[in-house]
Amino acid sequence: MKNLKISVLAAALAFGALAPATGAELPVYKDPAAAPAARAADLLGRMTTEEKLGQLQQLDGLWDTGAYREEFPKLAREGRLGSTLNVRTAPHANALQKEAVENSRLGVPVLFAFDVIHGYRTIFPVPLAESAQWDPALAERAAAAAAEEAYAVGLKWTFAPMVDIARDPRWGRIVEGSGEDAYLGSKLAAARVRGFQGADFAAPGRLMACAKHWAGYGAAEAGRDYNSTDISPSALRNVYFPPFKAAVDAGAATFMTAFNDLNGVPSTAHKANIAGVLRGEWGFKGFVVSDYTSVKELIAHGLAADDEDAAVKALSAGVDMEMVSTLYRDKGPAALAAGRLRAADLDASALRVLEMKFRAGIFEHPYIDPALEAKTLLTPEKLRLALDAALKSLVLLKNEGALLPLDPGSRKVAVIGKLADSREDMLGSWAADGKPADAVTLLEGIKAVVSPGTRVVYSSGCYTGDASEKELKAAVSAAAGADVIIVAVGESALMSGEAASRVSLALPGRQRELLERLKKTGRPVVAVLFNGRPLELGWLDANIPAILEAWQPGTRGGLAVAQALFGLANPGGKLPVTFPRSVGQVPIYYAHRATGRPTSLTEKYSSRYIDSSSTPLYPFGYGLSYSSFTFSNLLVSPASIKPDGKALVSVDVKNVSARAGDEVAQLYIRDPAGSETRPLRELKGFERVTLAPGESRTLRFELTPAELGWHYAGGFAVEPGTFKVYVGSSSAAGLEVSFEVLP
Numbered sequence: 001m002k003n004l005k006i007s008v009l010a011a012a013l014a015f016g017a018l019a020p021a022t023g024a025e026l027p028v029y030k031d032p033a034a035a036p037a038a039r040a041a042d043l044l045g046r047m048t049t050e051e052k053l054g055q056l057q058q059l060d061g062l063w064d065t066g067a068y069r070e071e072f073p074k075l076a077r078e079g080r081l082g083s084t085l086n087v088r089t090a091p092h093a094n095a096l097q098k099e100a101v102e103n104s105r106l107g108v109p110v111l112f113a114f115d116v117i118h119g120y121r122t123i124f125p126v127p128l129a130e131s132a133q134w135d136p137a138l139a140e141r142a143a144a145a146a147a148e149e150a151y152a153v154g155l156k157w158t159f160a161p162m163v164d165i166a167r168d169p170r171w172g173r174i175v176e177g178s179g180e181d182a183y184l185g186s187k188l189a190a191a192r193v194r195g196f197q198g199a200d201f202a203a204p205g206r207l208m209a210c211a212k213h214w215a216g217y218g219a220a221e222a223g224r225d226y227n228s229t230d231i232s233p234s235a236l237r238n239v240y241f242p243p244f245k246a247a248v249d250a251g252a253a254t255f256m257t258a259f260n261d262l263n264g265v266p267s268t269a270h271k272a273n274i275a276g277v278l279r280g281e282w283g284f285k286g287f288v289v290s291d292y293t294s295v296k297e298l299i300a301h302g303l304a305a306d307d308e309d310a311a312v313k314a315l316s317a318g319v320d321m322e323m324v325s326t327l328y329r330d331k332g333p334a335a336l337a338a339g340r341l342r343a344a345d346l347d348a349s350a351l352r353v354l355e356m357k358f359r360a361g362i363f364e365h366p367y368i369d370p371a372l373e374a375k376t377l378l379t380p381e382k383l384r385l386a387l388d389a390a391l392k393s394l395v396l397l398k399n400e401g402a403l404l405p406l407d408p409g410s411r412k413v414a415v416i417g418k419l420a421d422s423r424e425d426m427l428g429s430w431a432a433d434g435k436p437a438d439a440v441t442l443l444e445g446i447k448a449v450v451s452p453g454t455r456v457v458y459s460s461g462c463y464t465g466d467a468s469e470k471e472l473k474a475a476v477s478a479a480a481g482a483d484v485i486i487v488a489v490g491e492s493a494l495m496s497g498e499a500a501s502r503v504s505l506a507l508p509g510r511q512r513e514l515l516e517r518l519k520k521t522g523r524p525v526v527a528v529l530f531n532g533r534p535l536e537l538g539w540l541d542a543n544i545p546a547i548l549e550a551w552q553p554g555t556r557g558g559l560a561v562a563q564a565l566f567g568l569a570n571p572g573g574k575l576p577v578t579f580p581r582s583v584g585q586v587p588i589y590y591a592h593r594a595t596g597r598p599t600s601l602t603e604k605y606s607s608r609y610i611d612s613s614s615t616p617l618y619p620f621g622y623g624l625s626y627s628s629f630t631f632s633n634l635l636v637s638p639a640s641i642k643p644d645g646k647a648l649v650s651v652d653v654k655n656v657s658a659r660a661g662d663e664v665a666q667l668y669i670r671d672p673a674g675s676e677t678r679p680l681r682e683l684k685g686f687e688r689v690t691l692a693p694g695e696s697r698t699l700r701f702e703l704t705p706a707e708l709g710w711h712y713a714g715g716f717a718v719e720p721g722t723f724k725v726y727v728g729s730s731s732a733a734g735l736e737v738s739f740e741v742l743p
């Protein structure tokens with residue numbers, strides 16, 4: 001009954017039945033035909049200071065249940081609850097919305113937000129794994145599916161995509177982004193924004209996106225979460241900013257500021273970035289939300305003297321909405337009265353929030369149909385997509401003697417390691433409302449793909465912490481006589497993500513020892529890695545014949561890994577981040593600059609270590625396949641262009657094996673001389689292709705000023721001179737051509 005009443009009211013509102021009888025009296029803000037900006041301006045003109053400040057307040061509901069807190073209905077009735085995070089599902093969202101829409105003076109709806117990062121209920125691979133797909137169109141489809149599910153439980157705003165470039169695997173949040181590269185990161189940022197928002201985020205099944213964390217959060221010193229950052233203007237412009245710019249260009253509705261101090265100004269009060277770069281230079285028209293209590297944290301940072309000062313500094317910098325701390329609301333009126341906060345700044349922020357609410361369509365459609373959830377979550381199509389996404393994110397790191405794929409008709413398969421039998425660890429650290437019970441484990445996946453006659457023996461061996469001697473011994477005896485031993489090692493889902501930085505990149509607990517003992521059995525060992533960051537895999541690489549990187553692969557992850565292990569699928573993902581030999585090499589990334597003394601194995605006074613190689617274990621862009629590919633005929637034309645011209649690159653890629661598979665052709669450039677130094681290689685194009693045995697395809701790439709240019713101290717430019725072009729299967733790509741940019 002209650003639900004019926006809600007939808008009748010919603011329909012009445014939508015058709016203006018509750019509005020005054022004559023059209024002339026209809027306030028502009030209630031007129032769905034009026035432009036969002038005009039409606040927002042009209043509404044703002046009717047608001048008290050408290051109501052305006054209320055629109056800038058976002059409060060946290062109860063994450064576990066999706067319920068709202070006791071005080072929320074009253075705040076909503078008073079028009080003092082602009083948005084919530086974590087409140088969701090029709091009963092909670094609709095009941096709270098009713099207070100805002102039907103029982104408040106102006107009827108402004110609440111905007112419901114949630115961290116829908118890589119799926120809502122159907123969980124896709126973690127973002128770093130999606131990046132390993134090198135397939136933005138697939139990430140876009142996953143984001144669209146996530147939006148559909150989230151919308152069905154009353155949400156209209158996701159705190160995603162996270163587009164922070166990260167070059168330090170100690171930082172646990174590296175798992176939430178696209179890895180180390182600005183170009184790949186930009187393609188994924190745009191794809192995810194498009195996926196969440198579609199062409200119009202007001203449409204049913206779509207969400208407003210939020211590019212986060214603006215800016216530089218991924219460069220946390222020492223890889224310690226929330227730590228300060230010190231980033232050069234060149235690195236900001238060329239490395240950290242591009243994915244954010246791509247998100248703006250793709251139409252991202254909102255931005256979230258970061259927790260970090262950036263070069264002496266905390267991101268949540270960084271006027272030069274928010275008002276200057278984001279709104280001024282890039283023309284961003286959406287609104288900016290703080291991160292969780294990051295307005296209040298301006299005091300701990302040492303920027304703000306007290307609560308009021310923090311509110312004034314954040315709001316004046318252009319941070320429109322305050323997440324969880326309540327300083328705008330509590331200190332705003334006094335700051336305004338004293339002239340410390342400009343009324344114009346408050347109005348500008350309130351206007352931006354209101355305009356987005358109009359654009360999101362929630363004035364016309366404030367409620368969610370309670371029947372939608374059951375019809376939308378975990379549908380067969382979404383589960384198929386989750387399987388496909390997991391398959392495409394697998395990266396084959398080593399496959400000595402073509403040990404993989406395994407024979408599904410094997411007599412005995414030993415599956416070792418708690419991670420092979422852990423549902424929650426398939427989902428990742430930001431799994432929204434993903435339920436471990438929905439997830440397929442590796443053990444289940446293997447049982448599903450092997451022949452009926454195959455004996456699958458499981459032993460937990462060890463997890464990520466300590467393990468007893470008895471457990472390790474049991475694992476070794478379970479493996480005795482197996483045709484193959486499949487060992488799941490890596491990290492638990494909660495070992496990466498927010499507040500999960502590590503000083504060590506080693507396999508945790510007794511995993512290495514477990515592997516050593518299993519190797520001693522003499523049976524072939526395959527290591528499957530579940531992890532959210534690059535790990536130190538030097539020992540594995542030297543001792544284990546086959547290594548498959550599975551990340552946290554999501555709801556259908558275990559099945560995907562099993563299909564790949566047993567040859568029902570062919571891995572073709574590539575690393576979106578460099579895997580170091582040891583943590584001491586961090587930060588290590590492919591797009592570094594040259595030095596005056598390049599690394600040399602024979603020259604002591606070269607840029608190198610006395611106790612390690614300088615090279616990574618696995619470079620950016622690396623990944624094997626059961627197929628083999630060759631690249632040839634790398635051509636560029638014309639031989640010279642003007643700085644505003646474009647060069648066309650073509651290359652042939654051929655599957656020279658007897659098995660169909662995927663290759664990711666990667667194009668890198670280098671500008672070897674100019675007014676500033678640039679990286680040795682810069683990714684500027686890629687394409688993932690599926691090729692049948694023997695099939696060859698000519699791929700074409702365009703190099704325009706967008707790809708060739710660089711943000712120099714004096715601005716963005718393509719400088720005249722020689723440009724080198726490399727194409728191949730990783731950042732170590734071998735084929736090379738060059739062309740000239742004429743003055």
Ligand code: NOJ
Binds near residue numbers: 115159212292498
């Ligand atoms: C803090 C995180 O930094 C941010 O990414 C997230 O969106 C908010 N909490 C809300 O959960």
